[in-house]
Amino acid sequence: MGEGSMRVILFPKREEKEIPGRRRVADVLKALDIIPETVLVAQGSTLVTLDEMVEADAVLRIIPVISGGHNGEVCEVS
């Protein structure tokens, strides 16, 4: 039986990657060399935790949590 590939959409550029087979969310992030604390992982309209097993035909959105720089959060302050 063919495994297929899950589609992973990396925001904000909406770059798409394909990851073969069903995997835990933590393994998807590892394959993409992403530190878990730096992103939200969304499936449909909800979030998924690192231990969640994702099916091979799933679509995941990976959204960075470091945003802006617009409110003094990440800009130099002096």
Added chain:
Amino acid sequence: MKCVKCRNKALVQIRRHNSAFCQPCFEEYFTNQVARAIKEEHMLTHQDRVLVAVSGGKDSLALWDVLLNLGYETAGLHIHQGIFDYSASSFEKTTRYAESRGARLITIDLGAEGDLEIPSVAGSTRRTECSACGLIKRHYFNKVALEEGFTIMATGHNLDDEAARLLGNVLRWQSAYLAVQTPVLEATHPRLVKKVKPLFRLSEYETASYAFLRGIDYIVEECPFSHDAIQLQYKEVLNRLEHRSPGTKQSFVLGFLREGRRAFAETTEVHLKECLSCGYPTTGEVCGFCRLQQEVQHARSGVRK
């Protein structure tokens, strides 16, 4: 993974607390963390009028959302910085959120404030975009709050922001900055408004999770000028440490506030005067904002300093 409170399926895992929450329990946890910060740090009361700096990003909109839900009297302050499509999108998301909550939004358009759009200011002075932006925003945050009769200025700085700023200040031993790195800055002059950071106990991951789950449409893109900001590099280092050792950022920031800051505050004296040009408090003769305006005027009239 199950919610530690109700045992339903968890959507948000918080490793530093060894916890995970379903959506309703996470929203409750998040709100409680803000309420706890407000209470323990004596940030504000229900008698205060609170001006919330809202950029259109996840932190500021999440903060405004929680303060509205907790019943505080708030208005938003958005500074339109003239940073191309980024500012247009930020303004649109901020406006849409304010309308959805029926909340008052005050907007300062830097283009209408003497052509102070950030790209233009940086282009005509020797300052970086981030330096000009921080200076201009701080000026308007205080000015608008004071002129509009607000007693509190609230910003959406989160735990990651505070940890990155602390790391930067420690690496350079910036004693004066360390002395005032605190979630509450009291109004130490009649023309200064008290400033608070009610999200300082919550990580960037938590504020993003809250905004996502609450359906808040926030701007995900980074400011185009922030891509090489040093604070982003500090955040990256801290995130790697946090991944290896959950709780690192929290113990760094809360430990500093508990154990370290007082030593810097006790040895740093700040003498405020009133700016000869605008009258707002400053440590020099002329405040940074007025000096910036002068630099812009000189540059645009072809006068070299």
